[in-house]
Amino acid sequence: MNDEHEGLVRPPASFPGRRKTRAEERIERLDTSPAALTAELAALREQLGASQQEAADNRAGWQRAAADFQNYRRRTEQERLDSLGLATESLLRKVVVVADDFDRAMSQMPPDLARLGWTEGVWAIDRKLRALLDSEGLTPIEADRQPFDPYQHEAVAQEETDSVADGTVVAELQRGYRIRDRVLRPAMVVVARNPATPKDATTDAATDETTSETGREAAGGED
Numbered sequence: 173m174n175d176e177h178e179g180l181v182r183p184p185a186s187f188p189g190r191r192k193t194r195a196e197e198r199i200e201r202l203d204t205s206p207a208a209l210t211a212e213l214a215a216l217r218e219q220l221g222a223s224q225q226e227a228a229d230n231r232a233g234w235q236r237a238a239a240d241f242q243n244y245r246r247r248t249e250q251e252r253l254d255s256l257g258l259a260t261e262s263l264l265r266k267v268v269v270v271a272d273d274f275d276r277a278m279s280q281m282p283p284d285l286a287r288l289g290w291t292e293g294v295w296a297i298d299r300k301l302r303a304l305l306d307s308e309g310l311t312p313i314e315a316d317r318q319p320f321d322p323y324q325h326e327a328v329a330q331e332e333t334d335s336v337a338d339g340t341v342v343a344e345l346q347r348g349y350r351i352r353d354r355v356l357r358p359a360m361v362v363v364a365r366n367p368a369t370p371k372d373a374t375t376d377a378a379t380d381e382t383t384s385e386t387g388r389e390a391a392g393g394e395d
Contacts, residue, residue, distance in 0.1 A: 313348035
C-alpha cells in the first residue's frame with residue numbers, strides 16, 4: 173500500500189522495524205562536517221575556475237581563428253585583384269602597340285585617300301580603340317613641349333636648339349600611357365639641349381688666352 177495514501181501517517185524514523193527510505197539513507201551517508209563541506213566547496217570552486225579558464229581559452233581561440241580567417245579572406249581577395257590588375261596591364265600593353273600601329277598608319281596616309289569610305293571605317297575603329305583604352309582608365313602622357321620628367325618620359329635623343337628651354341621635350345617618338353595613378357609605359361621623347369651662349373664662348377676664349385700667356389711667361393723665365 174502507498175505510504176502517502178490519505179489517512180495513513182508515516183511512523184517516525186526511530187520506530188522499531190520501520191524501513192528507511194532511499195532519501196533518508198542518502199542523507200545518513202552525507203558527511204556534513206565543517207571540514208568536509210569546506211573541502212567540497214574548495215573543489216567546486218576549483219572546478220568552476222577550471223571551467224571558466226577553459227571557456228576563456230576556447231573564446232580566445234575562436235577569436236584568433238575568426239581573425240585569421242578574415243585576414244586570409246582579405247589577403248586572397250587582394251591577391252586576386254593584384255593578379256587581375258597584372259593581367260589587365262599586360263593586355264593593355266599589347267593593345268597600345270596596336271594603337272601605335274594605327275597612329276603610324278594614319279599619319280602616313282596620302283591626302284587623296286583621306287576621304288574614302290574605307291578610310292572613315294579605319295578612323296572609326298581607331299576611335300573605338302581609344303574609347304576602350306579610356307574605359308580601362310588609360311590616359312596618354314603629355315610630352316610635347318613639356319619639361320622632361322624621368323618618371324613619365326624616356327629620353328632617346330637630344331636636339332640642340334635655343335627655341336625652347338633646356339630640358340624641354342621637342343618631339344614625341346612614341347606615345348606614353350598612364351593607367352590611373354601609375355605609368356603603364358613612358359613616352360619616348362627627344363629633349364632640347366641649349367647650345368653654349370656667346371658669353372660662355374668669350375669666357376672660354378679668355379681662359380685659353382690666359383693659359384697661353386701663362387705658358388709664354390713660364391717659357392721666358394726658363395730662358
